[in-house]
Amino acid sequence: VPFEETSLPLFFGWFLLPGVQDKVRCTSMDFLKTLDTLEAFKKHLPDFTVEAEKEVDLEQYFQANGALHCTTKFCDYGKAEGAKEYADKPAVKELYGSAFELSLSALFVTPRTVGARVSLSEDQLITLWPADAEKEAVPVVPAAATLPAGSRAHITLGCAEGVEPQQTGFDLLEILALQQEGQEGELVEEMELGSLAYYGKGRWLLSLREPVSAQACFSSLYG
Numbered sequence: 001v002p003f004e005e006t007s008l009p010l011f012f013g014w015f016l017l018p019g020v021q022d023k024v025r026c027t028s029m030d031f032l033k034t035l036d037t038l039e040a041f042k043k044h045l046p047d048f049t050v051e052a053e054k055e056v057d058l059e060q061y062f063q064a065n066g067a068l069h070c071t072t073k074f075c076d077y078g079k080a081e082g083a084k085e086y087a088d089k090p091a092v093k094e095l096y097g098s099a100f101e102l103s104l105s106a107l108f109v110t111p112r113t114v115g116a117r118v119s120l121s122e123d124q125l126i127t128l129w130p131a132d133a134e135k136e137a138v139p140v141v142p143a144a145a146t147l148p149a150g151s152r153a154h155i156t157l158g159c160a161e162g163v164e165p166q167q168t169g170f171d172l173l174e175i176l177a178l179q180q181e182g183q184e185g186e187l188v189e190e191m192e193l194g195s196l197a198y199y200g201k202g203r204w205l206l207s208l209r210e211p212v213s214a215q216a217c218f219s220s221l222y223g
């Protein structure tokens with residue numbers, strides 16, 4: 001029996017190449033380092049942490065977890081709905097192991113997660129992005145039903161203690177839903193990397209002036 005028929009991975013996704021991982025981690029660290037020193041961040045600190053702290057060290061607050069990647073399909077070793085159908089798609093088989101260029105267009109921070117928004121190309125969307133990725137998030141983020149395909153695409157850069165990495169995609173969808181409703185966010189600051197906006201409830205979005213282009217390999221993790 002061929003290996004791929006005996007077991008499905010934990011998830012499929014684009015895995016950033018090692019050098020690119022370092023670059024993205026550095027960018028993220030620089031952002032966190034700057035963010036928690038801003039007056040605006042300090043002003044909104046009560047939205048960010050329930051504890052009566054005067055300061056928070058964001059680099060300590062978030063824990064990094066494993067290889068940086070953008071999940072396409074979470075399969076849970078075959079237990080997730082649609083896992084086998086996805087693994088059997090001709091495009092998934094054909095493109096397995098190929099190199100891609102991901103475009104990172106924003107960084108975001110919430111009291112739960114820090115992540116990068118991935119703006120998928122039309123080609124990436126059509127070939128490898130599951131049609132129901134956003135629909136699956138509806139129980140958590142109802143407005144996800146009205147967001148365009150690819151809205152959930154992200155790279156988790158860190159999670160607060162006790163937070164599951166899948167939260168990063170939900171946090172991104174929440175911010176994009178607010179934008180879709182016409183909320184621009186409160187423009188806080190023009191930073192070197194781009195413009196920083198505040199969306200309430202401890203949610204920050206940095207729209208990158210120059211999207212970061214990240215080389216990645218489409219593959220899977222058995223974990």
Ligand code: ACK
Pocket residue numbers: 010011070071074154155156164165166167168169
């Ligand atoms: O940061 P992520 O995209 O969020 O990468 C990890 C990866 O799979 C391994 O845990 C993501 N993940 C976990 N559970 C789910 C789920 N139910 N739906 C979509 N993605 C998930 C997690």
